[in-house]
Amino acid sequence: MTDETPRGDSGPELAAVVANGTIDVPDFPKAGIVFKDLMPLFADGAAFRRVVDGIVARYPDGFDVVAGVEARGFVVAAAVAYATGTGVIPVRKAGKLPRKALSATYALEYGEATLEVHEDAFIAGQRVLVVDDVLATGGTAGAALDLVERAGGTVAGFSVLMELAFLEGRKRLAPREVHALLTV
Numbered sequence: 650m651t652d653e654t655p656r657g658d659s660g661p662e663l664a665a666v667v668a669n670g671t672i673d674v675p676d677f678p679k680a681g682i683v684f685k686d687l688m689p690l691f692a693d694g695a696a697f698r699r700v701v702d703g704i705v706a707r708y709p710d711g712f713d714v715v716a717g718v719e720a721r722g723f724v725v726a727a728a729v730a731y732a733t734g735t736g737v738i739p740v741r742k743a744g745k746l747p748r749k750a751l752s753a754t755y756a757l758e759y760g761e762a763t764l765e766v767h768e769d770a771f772i773a774g775q776r777v778l779v780v781d782d783v784l785a786t787g788g789t790a791g792a793a794l795d796l797v798e799r800a801g802g803t804v805a806g807f808s809v810l811m812e813l814a815f816l817e818g819r820k821r822l823a824p825r826e827v828h829a830l831l832t833v
Contacts, residue, residue, distance in 0.1 A: 667687075669690075687810060707808060711733065715777070725780045725782060740765070748769075750766060750767050771801045814833065
C-alpha cells in the first residue's frame with residue numbers, strides 16, 4: 650500500500666478497513682497477475698462487520714435477496730443477507746447447480762469462465778443486491794447482473810469490497826451503478 654489515503658464509494662475510513670485487510674499475492678493464479686487476498690479481512694470479525702454494515706448502509710431502501718458470486722462473493726452475500734434478514738442466492742461456476750440453470754460465459758483478466766444461476770432463483774421483480782469481492786474487468790459482474798435479470802430479478806444494486814480501477818470494470822458496467830468500498 651502507498652502513503653495516499655485509501656478511497657472508496659463509502660469514504661476513506663471503510664476503504665482503509667478493506668485495504669488493511671488485504672494482502673497482495675504476486676503471480677497468482679498466473680505470472681503477471683497480482684491477486685488481492687481478502688481472507689485476512691474475512692478473518693477479522695470487527696473489520697468484517699464494518700464492511701458488511703457499510704454495504705447495508707448503502708441501500709437504505711433495502712432489497713429482497715442477496716446474490717453472491719462464487720466464491721468469495723458467497724462470504725459477503727451470506728453476511729449481508731444475515732444482517733438484513735433476507736435470503737441469499739448463489740451465482741455459481743458452471744456445472745455446480747443441480748437443477749435447470751441459466752448460464753453466461755464471459756472473459757476474465759486471465760481467461761474465460763461461465764457462471765450459472767437456477768432458472769427459478771428469483772421471483773419476478775424481486776429486488777436483488779448482487780455482491781462480489783473484487784471488480785476487475787467487469788466480465789464476472791456483467792455476467793452475474795445479466796443472469797439475475799434473465800432469471801426474473803431486478804438489480805437493486807451491485808457492491809464489491811474492492812475495485813481495480815485500472816482494469817476499467819466500472820466503465821464496462823455503465824450505466825449501472827457500482828458501489829466499491831475500496832478503489833485501487
